[in-house]
Amino acid sequence: DAKTTQPTSMDCAEGRAANLPCNHSTISGNEYVYWYRQIHSQGPQYIIHGLKNNETNEMASLIITEDRKSSTLILPHATLRDTAVYYCIVKGFQGAQKLVFGQGTRLTINP
Amino acid sequence: SQTIHQWPATLVQPVGSPLSLECTVEGTSNPNLYWYRQAAGRGLQLLFYSVGIGQISSEVPQNLSASRPQDRQFILSSKKLLLSDSGFYLCAWSPSHEQYFGPGTRLTVT
Numbered sequence: 348d349a350k351t352t353q354p355t356s357m358d359c360a361e362g363r364a365a366n367l368p369c370n371h372s373t374i375s376g377n378e379y380v381y382w383y384r385q386i387h388s389q390g391p392q393y394i395i396h397g398l399k400n401n402e403t404n405e406m407a408s409l410i411i412t413e414d415r416k417s418s419t420l421i422l423p424h425a426t427l428r429d430t431a432v433y434y435c436i437v438k439g440f441q442g443a444q445k446l447v448f449g450q451g452t453r454l455t456i457n458p
Numbered sequence: 459s460q461t462i463h464q465w466p467a468t469l470v471q472p473v474g475s476p477l478s479l480e481c482t483v484e485g486t487s488n489p490n491l492y493w494y495r496q497a498a499g500r501g502l503q504l505l506f507y508s509v510g511i512g513q514i515s516s517e518v519p520q521n522l523s524a525s526r527p528q529d530r531q532f533i534l535s536s537k538k539l540l541l542s543d544s545g546f547y548l549c550a551w552s553p554s555h556e557q558y559f560g561p562g563t564r565l566t567v568t
Contacts, residue, residue: 374468379555390548390559443490443509444552445517448502 348447349374349437356453365422367452370437372416378439380411381446382420384418384454389433391448394420425456460485464549464560466495477522477536479563481549487552489562491532494559496546496559508532539567 352370359365371380382394393410395402398417402409408421422429434451438444461484469475483489493505504517505526514524525533532549543558544567549560 373554381555383557385502390550390562391557393556393558396555440555443492443507443515444555445492445504445507446502446557447504450501 348376348439351435351437351449353433353435353449355450356455358455358457359422360457361427361456362424365425365429365454367420367433367435367454368417368421369420370417371435372439373433374415374437375439378437380409380418380458381436381438382407382409382414383434383436383446383448384429385434385451386428386431394433419438427456427458430454430456460551460553460558462549462551462558462560464482464547464563466563468564469566471539471565473541473567474538477534477539477543477565479534479547479565481532481534482530484528485552486530486551486553488529489553492527492550493532493534493559494548494550495528497542498545498546500545502548506534521542541567543567 349371377396379396379398381396383391385391394406397409411418432451434448463482490509492504492507496502508514508526522536547563550557
């Protein structure tokens with residue numbers, strides 16, 4: 348699985364868009380980009396995933412660069428409840444999805 | 459809709475005592491199941507996964523074992539707990555790409 352690099356922490360004002368970057372320069376052609384978040388004292392929550400194309404769901408948008416070496420998770424209108432650690436994970440899709448969680452980005456939404 | 463249950467929510471056990479944590483999933487069949495642990499201030503670590511009844515794969519050597527006696531039941535066990543077994547234990551299931559996590563069990567070994 349490709350290694351990912353994320354900033355340790357970020358701040359964002361409530362109501363603004365939160366843009367969380369992730370570098371994955373060694374990603375291979377069959378590997379997906381997955382985003383999860385973990386709110387304090389809770390289990391991780393799946394957000395979104397993508398392979399090549401940009402993706403959007405009710406929680407967020409995922410923008411993947413054309414060369415697939417980096418991606419950005421966008422929370423369009425951040426709220427205080429979006430304060431969490433966000434994990435970017437790159438891996439191929441197999442029968443069992445053995446996720447490896449790094450340190451992630453601690454996102455703080457400020458009022 | 460699918461739901462995942464874990465119990466107990468919190469547990470305090472002495473060193474050397476046995477452990478049994480249970481996870482059940484409702485609303486789906488033949489899910490892939492996972493056990494993770496998060497030690498205090500550390501990241502999540504995959505301990506075991508299962509793709510079917512009686513099929514268990516271990517990711518790290520340790521004092522723990524897992525079993526899957528029924529399709530939607532996943533059990534984490536230990537015969538003798540160590541202090542280093544303390545942590546936040548999370549069960550997860552996946553229908554496809556995404557994984558859905560349970561509420562977790564916070565274990566303190568004293």
